[in-house]
Amino acid sequence: MSSRLINEYLREDKLPHIWCPGCSHGITMRAIVKAIDNLNIEKNNICIVSGIGCSSRAPGYMDFNTLHTTHGRALAFATGIKMANPKLKVIVITGDGDCAAIGGNHLIHAARRNIDITTIVFNNNIYGMTGGQYSPTTPQGERGTTAPFGNIDKNFNLCNLVKAAGATYTGRSTAYHVNMITKLVEEGIKNKGFSFIETLSICPTYYGRKNKKGNVVDMMNYLKNNSINVKAAEKLSDEQLKDKIIVGELYKTQEPEYTEEYKKIIESFQKER
Amino acid sequence: MATSLKIKNEKKLIVKSEWCKGCGICAAFCPKNVLSIENEIVKIVDIDACIKCGQCEMRCPDYAIYLGGKDDE
Incomplete structure (x- = not known):
């Protein structure tokens, strides 16, 4: 037996999962499932879509309608699902490499359309599954197997990227702030439009080892000690916020939603007949 | 309030050791030092100190420890 949440919402026969110790x-996966449980949404009304990568293994363990797609294309498939059946709550689980590198174009266009999809990024700052290559979110100066002397690329601020592209809800949390993930995912699902939640993950096997970040608990404590809530961050200068992780609900607004606008076009032609 | 407290008290800390990968997160973040890692598996060392806060269940990446009812064993 396992806890009620796991028993009810995960495919127990597939557990234990393959993720590293x-x-x-x-x-993060448990926090998402908790958010769905809190909102009391019927399991059949949810579709979870993922691409390729460590994070994208998650839908395999989740007992909903699930789709495991090609690398970077999770949002493209999810857009199709949402257009075909707008009543479904579509949730995309993706990784930093999957959504920001290979699927970067799909990400900005899904945000631009403001289509009602909740995207949750498991950001572990590295390509874990393929052997520790640096990703678009590997911080500048940090190492990966493809950057043995340090990464010279400037890393993406994913929440700012999608906000600029037109998303109507963005939030950031970390693997330490578990209840905050649940809260943000709840708000993201409730938001009618493109919602983007970045959750910082720890990857002790590749990112931690390559960058000498210590053991699992050290990495977790790093997230704990270097995070600052967005409300507290407003009062601080850029200098004080250097190397800090700003967590919380970052942006929320209301814009016309894509599938509803599309429905209006269809209805306008039906009236003419 | 009284009923919710009662339900909380009836809950029991259960370890599903076949799922435990011994990462040590639960033991490190337990506020009352109830848990420890021995031979790469979590062990309950001081059950009397447990306040049933649920931190271990929330933080376990492998769902190997949880607060369950009497029927969950």
């Missing part, structure tokens, strides 16, 4: 993806 100390990988925080399991924590």
